[in-house]
Amino acid sequence: MTQVEQKTGFDEYFTKEHQQLRMALRDVIKKEVLPNINEWEEAGEFPASLYPMFGELGFLGIGFPEELGGTGGDVFDLVVANEELMRSGSGGFAAGIGSLNIALPPIVKKGTEEQKERFVKPVLEGKRIAALGITEPGGGSDVASLQTTAVKDGGSYVVNGAKTFITSGARADQLTCAVRTGVAGAHGISFLLMEKDMPGYSVGKCLKKTGWWASDTAEIFFDNCRVPAENLIGEENMGFYTIMENFQMERLQLCIMANVTAQLALEEAWKYTKEREAFGKPLQGFQVTRHKLADMATLVDVSREYTYRIAAKINAGIDQVKEISMAKNFACSVSDKVTYDAVQLFGGYGYMREYLVERLYRDNRILSIGGGTTEIMKEIISKLM
């Protein structure tokens, strides 16, 4: 343990149960994920068998109600889970195995009993893979303008359009999909549960991207895809509000991803600069290096503590839409800077794929774009000021 390694939480936020969960998850990541993660990154996906394995161990159900097969828990259980998944050093793995955390909440909150039975329980057991479908080729941040249409026809909806950048999209059995059922703008959007085997539902090839290689990110197409009307989640045309609610937790998870990315980069940079010698002394013997590390550590600490504070407020049921947007922007700017600096401290090695900081640098880049860009966060913050 180096001095810079993350302290496993202050009692104010984390109970003994949280710590037990952390240790259990850390153990599994260490045994099952870390030895293989480089290979999975190269392959562009991790084995689908990890879903049932994690389901059986109860990790997929963290934060979900026990009556749906979840393991219950509060927001800090989710914090712990996300932090430990990110300790795999692969944002793609964390995002892929965790895609249910953004795909299921709309069903849990607004879905019918039957929907929960069919679309929540098997996902928490790891028997089905779930994804969330909002972004389209023609629109990301501007959610209210989405163009995939669902036209009511008797007892079903006929869906046409496309979704892109869908995390777990290539393998997902079910898609919590935002569609237009009504007028233009925010008031015409609904959520439909779509399934892979529905005629007219097709999956494009996996997208090749800057980072998150272990995640199967795909484009999904709907060509006169018929979806039974009972797959509508909640009320028709009320989907926009569900999306916005869902974003709060997604953004909390992105904060954690950014914080752990920065934390890992800091730890790596600390170890390396301690060993690596130049001009006759270790890099840490240079004042500029020490000050750079001090800046990195300061930012990482401040960002993590702020995120925890917001998590605590969310846990207490206080609306944190503005604050979580601030936290996301701050956390991402920290991880941008810290991963950049870590690569710099590694010099030429930081540019080589065999070094973790190289991946952290690439994986990090999506965080200030996904789940609402930095610019969108600023729009939200300014509106709520």
Place this chain on the structure above:
Amino acid sequence: MSRKIIFPLQFCNETNFIKICIEYGLILEKGKNMGSEIYFSKDHELVRKAVRDFVNKEINPNVDEWEEKGSAPLHDLFKKMGDLGFLGIRYDEKYGGEGLDYWYETVVMEELARIHCGGVPMAIAVQMSMATPAIDEFGSEYLKETYLKPAIQGDMVSAIAVTEPDAGSDVAALKTYAKKDGDSYILNGSKTFITNGIQADFLTLLARTSDDPGYHSFSLFVVPTNLPGFNVSKKLDKMGMRSSDTAELYFDDMRVPAENLIGTEGQGFIHQMMQFQHERFAVLPLTYISAKDIIDETVEYLKGRIVFGKPLIKKQVLRHRLAEWLSEIECLKQLTYHIVRMKMAGQDVSKEISMGKLFGGSLLSKVADGCLQMYGGIGLMNEMRISRVYRDSRLLSIGGGASEVMSDVIAKLEGY
């Protein structure tokens, strides 16, 4: 300028003002750059066009494939460029060069910057400005005939071998040893991050020739890669610059003829420091042109991307960001032109070049990162050029002397 034109300035807004200015020929069309005409004549522009045509016809259509493959066919590419006279633009005609000045070299580098990746321009820059300047400046007639000439003609591929696993920026910590033995040197050690290392026919290599501490224990050699004892340990897998092959090499009792010593034994470090100036200079045009190029491409995207009812280019926040980057790019470009003028006047430019590289490295990273942000999610996809520029640009503050080394150089040259 005619004094007859009186602007009713108080009656015109900014847009009208610009229109009127264009109409009366006071400024050129929007987006046209008048400044560079001060430095470049018709002859320069002919060279510019020739290189640009070559890049568009022979390089850019193949870049995607080379990036995917992890290497470009350098022998084939360099032969074509050698035939057109691009590789020896500054070198003596006696060795097949064009005998032109630094302005022409700048023109060539500016056009190479328009290649749709960083890896290929880097490979070419190694041949033109990183591995050959020392042979040109300090090499014997034999070395010039045997290595410089074929490099200029594109018959041989070169690489520069300085960095070692335990010595990057700290050049003085090099361990690779060349021990004199009769009429040859016996070379042992290893080099890493060697651009063109897999395909190179010869390396311009810095090795230790004495155990004494200090800068006079090093010598620079031309090391042909077809001699016994030369080994490629591995091809390196990098974040970016994918089309450039980068290798780790090792030398196992490799016998290099004594006549392959460049310049004087014990002067290698000094020779290499001079050579580094050419390397770092070459990076400058690559930086400001790529940055401007990717901004132009991003702006085209922003014009077509409608968000919240209007094109993204109309968003003030984005326009201001672009304006800031353009200002910084212009500064780097003008610093570079200033450096060329100093070089033409025979002045030492080490400090200015270091400043340019320090500033340029972070500038291109910043512009690439910012443009990617403007693209949003699609910018992360490998099929988009911006994602490549983002990965490629990260190297600039590290390779050829890291930003920290540039800062050290600047501080030292200031006498601190």
